[in-house]
Amino acid sequence: MAEVLPAEGLLATSWLLIALPLAGAxxxxxxxxxxxxxxxxxxTGTVVAAFLLAVLCTVRLADVEGRSVDVxxxxxxxxxxxxxRAGLLYDPLSAVFVLLITGVGALIHVYSIGYMAHDPxxxxxxxxxxxxxxxxxxxxxxxxxxxLYVGWEGVGLASYLLIAFWYTRPGAATAAKKAFIMNRVGDxxxxxxxxxxxxxxxxxSYEGVFGAVGTLAGGxxxxxxxxxxxxxxxxxxxxxxxxxxxxxxxxxxxxSALIHAAxxxxxxxxxxxxxxxxxxxxxxxxxxxxxxGALTLLIGAIAGCAFDDIKxxxxxxxxxxxxxxxxxxxxxxxxxxxxxxxxxxxGFFKAGLFLGAGSVMxxxxxQVDMRRFGGLWNKLPITFGTFGLGYLALIGFPFLSGxxxxxxxxxxxxxxxxxxxxxxxxxxxxxAGLTAFYMTRLMLMTFFxxxxxxxxxxxxxxxxxxxxxxxxxxxGSVFSGAxxxxxxxxxxxxxxxxxxxxxxxxxxxxxIIGIALTVIMALGVLAAWLFVGRREVPVTAPVRVSxxxxxxxxxxxxxxxxxxxxxxxxxxxxxxxxxxxxxxVDGAVxxxxxxxxxxxxxxxxxxxxxxxxxxxxxxxxAVLVAGALLAVTSG
Amino acid sequence: MTLTYYLVLxxxxxxxxxxxxxxxxxxxxxxxxxxxxxxxxxxxxVTFARATGTVxxxxxxxxxxxxxxxxVVVGLAIIMSIYRTRRSASVDDANLLKY
Numbered sequence: 210m211a212e213v214l215p216a217e218g219l220l221a222t223s224w225l226l227i228a229l230p231l232a233g234a235x236x237x238x239x240x241x242x243x244x245x246x247x248x249x250x251x252x253t254g255t256v257v258a259a260f261l262l263a264v265l266c267t268v269r270l271a272d273v274e275g276r277s278v279d280v281x282x283x284x285x286x287x288x289x290x291x292x293x294r295a296g297l298l299y300d301p302l303s304a305v306f307v308l309l310i311t312g313v314g315a316l317i318h319v320y321s322i323g324y325m326a327h328d329p330x331x332x333x334x335x336x337x338x339x340x341x342x343x344x345x346x347x348x349x350x351x352x353x354x355x356x357l358y359v360g361w362e363g364v365g366l367a368s369y370l371l372i373a374f375w376y377t378r379p380g381a382a383t384a385a386k387k388a389f390i391m392n393r394v395g396d397x398x399x400x401x402x403x404x405x406x407x408x409x410x411x412x413x414s415y416e417g418v419f420g421a422v423g424t425l426a427g428g429x430x431x432x433x434x435x436x437x438x439x440x441x442x443x444x445x446x447x448x449x450x451x452x453x454x455x456x457x458x459x460x461x462x463x464x465s466a467l468i469h470a471a472x473x474x475x476x477x478x479x480x481x482x483x484x485x486x487x488x489x490x491x492x493x494x495x496x497x498x499x500x501x502g503a504l505t506l507l508i509g510a511i512a513g514c515a516f517d518d519i520k521x522x523x524x525x526x527x528x529x530x531x532x533x534x535x536x537x538x539x540x541x542x543x544x545x546x547x548x549x550x551x552x553x554x555x556g557f558f559k560a561g562l563f564l565g566a567g568s569v570m571x572x573x574x575x576q577v578d579m580r581r582f583g584g585l586w587n588k589l590p591i592t593f594g595t596f597g598l599g600y601l602a603l604i605g606f607p608f609l610s611g612x613x614x615x616x617x618x619x620x621x622x623x624x625x626x627x628x629x630x631x632x633x634x635x636x637x638x639x640x641a642g643l644t645a646f647y648m649t650r651l652m653l654m655t656f657f658x659x660x661x662x663x664x665x666x667x668x669x670x671x672x673x674x675x676x677x678x679x680x681x682x683x684x685g686s687v688f689s690g691a692x693x694x695x696x697x698x699x700x701x702x703x704x705x706x707x708x709x710x711x712x713x714x715x716x717x718x719x720x721i722i723g724i725a726l727t728v729i730m731a732l733g734v735l736a737a738w739l740f741v742g743r744r745e746v747p748v749t750a751p752v753r754v755s756x757x758x759x760x761x762x763x764x765x766x767x768x769x770x771x772x773x774x775x776x777x778x779x780x781x782x783x784x785x786x787x788x789x790x791x792x793x794v795d796g797a798v799x800x801x802x803x804x805x806x807x808x809x810x811x812x813x814x815x816x817x818x819x820x821x822x823x824x825x826x827x828x829x830x831a832v833l834v835a836g837a838l839l840a841v842t843s844g
Numbered sequence: 845m846t847l848t849y850y851l852v853l854x855x856x857x858x859x860x861x862x863x864x865x866x867x868x869x870x871x872x873x874x875x876x877x878x879x880x881x882x883x884x885x886x887x888x889x890v891t892f893a894r895a896t897g898t899v900x901x902x903x904x905x906x907x908x909x910x911x912x913x914x915x916v917v918v919g920l921a922i923i924m925s926i927y928r929t930r931r932s933a934s935v936d937d938a939n940l941l942k943y
Contacts, residue, residue, distance in 0.1 A: 818939030820874075824865050 213416060216278040216299065219269050223280055223299050226262055226307060227350065229255045231343035237336035245332050249325070252335030253318040256342055260311035267304045276301050276705045279352060279416075286355075290411065298352035298415060302706045305549065305699070306349035306479060309556050313471045314342050316678035320564055321463040323674035324571065334374060334461065341367035345472055349479055353414040354403045357480070361399060361444065364473045365392045371468060372460040384456040391453040395443015399480075402436035405429065419486040433487050434494025437480055438501065445477030445531050448505040452767040454528055455512075458520040462567030465520060470527050470563050471556040478534040478552055482545050485707060489541060496629060499539030499622075503633035506532025508765055510643035514650065515761035517750055518577045519566050522651050523559070525764070526603065529640060530555050536633055537618040540625065545707045546700040547617040550693045554610035557689050558602040561682030565596030568675055569655060572668040579651065580748050584660035588668040591676045593656050595683035600652055602686035604645040605730050607723075610690025615641065616723055617694060626716045641726055645733025653742040661748050850891040857884035871923045871933045875916075882912045 216223065233255035237248050244251070270276055277300035285295040297303075318338060325331040344363025351357045373385030406413050409429060410421045422430060441447065446454030457469050468474070481488060481498060488495050509529025516522045530551070537548035570577060572589055586593045602609040605616065619641070622634040662668070670676070693699045700710040750762075760766060857880055864877030886905040893901030927933050 816942045818942030820935045820938070821866055821869075828862060828866070 213277045213279045213298065213300070214273060214275065216280040216297075220266055220273070220278050220299055221280055223262075223266050223297055223350070224282060226259050226266070226311070227297075227343050227346045229259045229262075229343075230339040230346070234336045234339035234343060237332055237339065242332075248332035249322050249335050252332075252339050253315070253322060255339055256311060256315045256318050259342070259346070260308075260315045263304075263307045263311045266299065267308060270299060270301075270304055276702075291407070293353065293355050293413065295356060296352045296414075297350040297356075299350065300706055301703045302479075302483065302549075303349045305553060305702070307346060309553055310342060310345050310349065310472050313556055313560050313682070314338075314345075314467055316681055317463050317467040317471075317560065317564070320466075320567070320675050320678040321461075323672050324463055324567055325461065330374070334371075337367055337370045337374070338463075338467070341371065341468060341473070345476070348476055352416070353412075354406060354418065355413045357483075358399060358403060361396065361440070361476065364468070364476065365389065365396070365444070368392075368457070368464075368468050368473055371464040372457045374461055374464065375459075378459065381459040384453075384459040388453040388457050391450050392443045395440045395450055398436045398439025398443070400440075402433050402440065405433055405436065415483070422487055422490060427491070430487060431491040431493045434484070434491045435497060437484055437487070438494065438498055441477030441480045441535075442501060443477075444480075445474050445535070446505075446528050447477065447501050447531065447535055448508060449767075449771075451505055451508065451528050452764065452771055455516075455521045455524040455764065458518070458524050462520065462563055462570060465524070466560045466563030466567070469524065470559040474527060474531060475534065475552050475556070478531065478538055478548055481535070481538045482549060482707075485542075485545060488538075495539050495541055497539075499536055499629060499633050502532045502535030502537070502539055503636045504532075505529070506536065506640045507636050507643075508532075508767070510640040510647065511761050512764040513647040514643060515758055517579050517654075519569065519579050519582075519651065519655060520563070520577055522579075522647060523562055523566060526562075526644065526648065527555075527559055529644065530559065530603075532640075533615060533618050533637060536622060536637060540621050542707060542711070543621045543624065544618065546703055546710065547614065547621050549703065550690070550699050551611075551614035551618055553693060553699075554602065554614045554686065554689045557682050558599040558610060558686035561595055561599040561679060561686050562603065564675070564679045564682065565592050565599060568592040568671045568679065569596075571671055571675070573662065574666055576663065576666070579654040580746055580750065581661055581663055582655040583658040583662070583746065584656070585668055586656040589656075589670050591670055592679065595676075595679040596656070597652070598683040599686050600648050602690070604648050604733070605641060605726060607727055608691065610686050610688070610693075612723070612727075613690035613694040616719070616726055619726065620715070620717075620719050620722050623722070624714065624716055638726065638729060642729040642733040645730040646737045649734045649737035650741045653737060654746055657742065658746055661746065847891060847895055850887060854884040854887040854891070857881075857887065869934045869936055871926070871935050874935055875919055875923065879912060879916070882908055 233252050237244055237252060240248070270278065277298070280297040280299065282295045282297065284292070286293040318335070321334065321338065325334050328334065341364060344360050344367055346360070348357055348360030348364060351360055369385050369389045372388055373381050375381045376385075403413055406418055409425055410418055412418060412421075422433075425433075443450045454469060454474065458465050460469075488498070506529045509525045509527070509532055513522050513525035513529060516525065534548040534552050534555075537544035537551065540547075568589065569582065569585065569592060572585070572592075573582065576582070598609070602611045605611040619634055619637050622630050622637060624630070625634075698710075700707075704710065754762075763769065861877040861879075861881035861884060864880065865874050868874055868877065886908050889901040889905045889908070891901075893899060893905075923933060926938055930937060
């Protein structure tokens with residue numbers, strides 16, 4: 210890592226990036242109904258201001274020696290040997306994330322003004338979105354794992370609040386709980402990793418940890434890598450914690466675009482890329498990261514082929530694409546830049562696709578079933594155009610962004626030239642074909658064919674406040690790949706973080722891989738046309754289908770497995786514990802109390818109320834005492 | 845020395861008093877039996893005072909008399925008020941204070 214200088218001038222004010230959206234959220238939440246009229250404008254304004262500040266900061270950063278500055282803020286925790294300073298690290302890696310978060314975030318805020326125009330709780334929506342942006346910026350800007358953890362939990366909270374934004378719908382409330390609980394499972398891993406750092410190194414700042422990680426035993430480093438991976442899997446919807454992400458689509462569509470496609474779910478990739486010095490030391494951890502990525506990208510691609518809910522297909526596509534990024538970061542130094550390029554390109558086209566899906570839903574009275582769409586291309590021309598460009602970018606159409614970034618990942622994987630590289634690379638190539646298949650299926654079912662609309666639906670194009678962000682993201686999805694790979698190479702910009710890019714020895718010429726992937730993509734498109742485009746799409750899903758389709762429709766039984774493996778045994782355990790508590794612990798305490806109560810009421814019967822009985826008792830007692838005294842003194 | 849006679853008399857008086865307290869129902873009689881027991885104790889105290897030639901026992905006897913007088917005042921008042929409300933001076937009738 211390059212040397213980190215203390216921040217000066219404009220860069221020293223980069224804490225404003227976090228403070229602006231946070232202040233927006235505070236004003237909107239505390240201001241209540243008084244802010245209803247202009248709340249959405251304030252919410253959008255703070256994020257746009259943060260974006261402008263981020264651009265200025267990044268330009269300034271480019272001139273700084275080593276391109277990494279540290280912004281020391283205040284003492285966060287200080288007790289005994291434990292001293293945690295709150296501070297920000299503005300380096301090329303956080304800079305690209307800040308630009309992505311504020312840039313895409315600002316566009317989605319603008320879009321939401323139109324999308325949520327008729328929702329009575331629009332102000333609350335913008336407050337939560339601002340809260341999310343603030344937490345996410347803290348996550349990527351923090352200069353220690355503790356700061357990252359605070360942001361990590363903050364985005365989890367914002368995600369929970371936004372999935373359950375329409376909390377009166379049972380589905381949304383359940384999905385939010387599911388997301389929150391599955392994230393907790395992952396967060397335990399991240400928390401344990403931080404505890405290990407405290408215990409072994411006594412510090413959690415990136416500088417301190419990465420400086421001293423080389424002194425740790427190999428097993429400890431691997432444990433750190435695996436625990437961080439668990440945290441990353443939870444946040445990024447990776448196997449085995451992928452099931453929450455598709456359900457999270459119950460939230461409003463801009464939320465799906467911003468949080469569950471472009472930014473928050475990529476936090477896992479950020480975590481692993483940021484922890485590169487740890488992963489560089491543990492071959493095992495990297496292998497597990499690659500395996501998780503390859504498995505998830507296949508699961509996501511298979512499940513994406515079977516769903517009829519447009520947002521769920523896009524959600525599984527997100528799961529699958531983040532799988533690609535995990536596969537790439539698992540490669541180590543060869544893959545970090547490829548992963549981040551794909552992450553940025555994905556941020557553009559997937560956010561654009563989700564906004565397009567939102568526009569379609571807007572036009573179709575919140576219908577999400579693609580079997581009820583069809584023939585929308587001439588009714589929604591701008592949506593069709595932008596969605597189509599995002600689609601082409603995602604499936605890797607030549608010279609659009611996905612083509613550059615996904616190919617780079619597959620190339621880097623195959624360049625390993627060992628069994629792991631060939632297996633995971635093969636899976637990635639197969640999934641590229643599946644991606645083309647399910648996305649073409651989505652396009653055909655939504656925009657082409659005979660209209661299968663419900664009665665009374667009259668599709669109309671969205672207002673400009675929604676279409677302008679879609680156009681901007683479509684432009685990004687067309688050009689970002691070429692810009693990041695060829696014109697302004699991301700590898701040069703990230704050089705202070707990941708070191709000098711090595712000239713890889715190619716096992717297969719990149720040119721041949723590019724052609725092969727284009728052919729596979731074309732095969733996927735052709736297959737989709739054969740299966741979906743050529744025939745009428747039935748309005749209800751066919752019931753008699755092959756076991757493979759049935760498994761894919763159930764997302765490869767991920768929920769069933771989770772339920773039978775974790776939830777049911779967990780329920781049994783809690784039931785057993787409740788039984789032990791009620792019968793055992795409570796039984797002992799209650800039994801003691803009941804025994805004392807019973808015996809005392811029985812003893813109470815001897816209190817007859819007859820004075821002479823008492824007198825006899827006293828006399829007897831006195832005689833006994835006297836007798837005892839006599840026996841003692843005379844004996 | 846005729847110490848024994850006094851002590852035997854005191855014991856007899858005490859026994860009569862104790863048996864009276866236990867077997868009689870009339871509150872006034874029970875009360876008098878208590879007085880009898882107190883006075884038997886007084887007799888014992890005075891006897892031992894004579895025997896040892898000190899005045900400690902006699903002083904003690906005066907204390908007992910004072911306490912007994914106070915007790916008579918309170919006790920008789922209670923018996924009177926019970927009799928007024930219940931038209932009975934039997935100790936067995938006043939048996940409400942129980943479990």
